[in-house]
Amino acid sequence: MMPDLAQPQESGDGTRFAALAVLAQQVRDLVDAVVLTDVPEEELTAVTADLVALTERLKESRRAAPLPHEWTPDGRFRHLGNAVTGECNPHALPLVIERTPEGGSRAEITFRPTHEGPPAAVHGGVIAMIFDHLLGDAVAASGAAGLTGTLSVRYRRPVPYGQPMTAHAAVSRGEGRKTWVEGTLTSAGGTVLAEATALFITPAQWAEALGAR
Numbered sequence: 001m002m003p004d005l006a007q008p009q010e011s012g013d014g015t016r017f018a019a020l021a022v023l024a025q026q027v028r029d030l031v032d033a034v035v036l037t038d039v040p041e042e043e044l045t046a047v048t049a050d051l052v053a054l055t056e057r058l059k060e061s062r063r064a065a066p067l068p069h070e071w072t073p074d075g076r077f078r079h080l081g082n083a084v085t086g087e088c089n090p091h092a093l094p095l096v097i098e099r100t101p102e103g104g105s106r107a108e109i110t111f112r113p114t115h116e117g118p119p120a121a122v123h124g125g126v127i128a129m130i131f132d133h134l135l136g137d138a139v140a141a142s143g144a145a146g147l148t149g150t151l152s153v154r155y156r157r158p159v160p161y162g163q164p165m166t167a168h169a170a171v172s173r174g175e176g177r178k179t180w181v182e183g184t185l186t187s188a189g190g191t192v193l194a195e196a197t198a199l200f201i202t203p204a205q206w207a208e209a210l211g212a213r
């Protein structure tokens, strides 16, 4: 079902969501520690038993609905459970996006060993995922939020993890409900590591909600 962007979201639970964001960050640290740990087998087994117990505690009460999304007072879309930006989703990097003075989107990114694909480099699918969201944010910044129709990535150089880099995205043109957008991922030294182009489509049902904001 198409998400309803204007749908009222639960509020007044800010302190609890802040605590959940802290938990999510701890789980990111845990995932990194799992990927890099070199402790003996008995310790791995003992830690696994502890994690089973912790997992059961969290499963004692489960949400009936996904984590909430909201439009913030400065007009941004915040979704705590998003796989790329969600503060409360351990899967998310999380990507922190800024809007550029030119109306596009940018983000400082440092990938982690957890994002490895080819040895010592970042997985191409992770890079595509980051582009998908950043390019989508630039489309939203242009006033035409939409869903990805197509996304194409040109991988120019292996992307290292553990090094800060910058991604940019900007809309190139729009036509009706279609918006074309481009992006780059650039090393701190200025080398373009990957480029992306995408077509986003604003679902007809969203046009009214976006226009009403």
Ligand SMILES: CCCCC/C=C\C/C=C\C/C=C\C/C=C\CCCC(=O)SCCNC(=O)CCNC(=O)[C@H](O)C(C)(C)COP(=O)(O)OP(=O)(O)OC[C@H]1O[C@@H](n2cnc3c(N)ncnc32)[C@H](O)[C@@H]1OP(=O)(O)O
Pocket: 005, 077, 082, 132, 133, 134, 135, 136, 137, 138, 140, 145, 146, 147, 148, 149, 150, 177, 178, 199, 201, 202, 203, 204
């Ligand atoms: C993740 C957040 C999502 C929520 C965002 C909401 C608001 C956000 C605001 C700020 C957020 C900031 C950033 C985040 C935003 C996005 C980042 C992540 C995006 C994703 O992670 S998103 C998941 C992957 N994505 C999908 O899950 C799409 C599944 N799909 C559909 O939901 C439909 O398929 C849809 C809506 C795409 C089109 O459906 P429709 O019914 O509206 O379109 P229709 O058929 O009428 O076609 C109209 C014209 O578009 C052409 N056309 C249609 N589809 C095309 C395609 N794929 N490629 C090329 N052209 C296409 C036709 O050929 C026709 O062209 P023409 O007019 O020239 O004949």
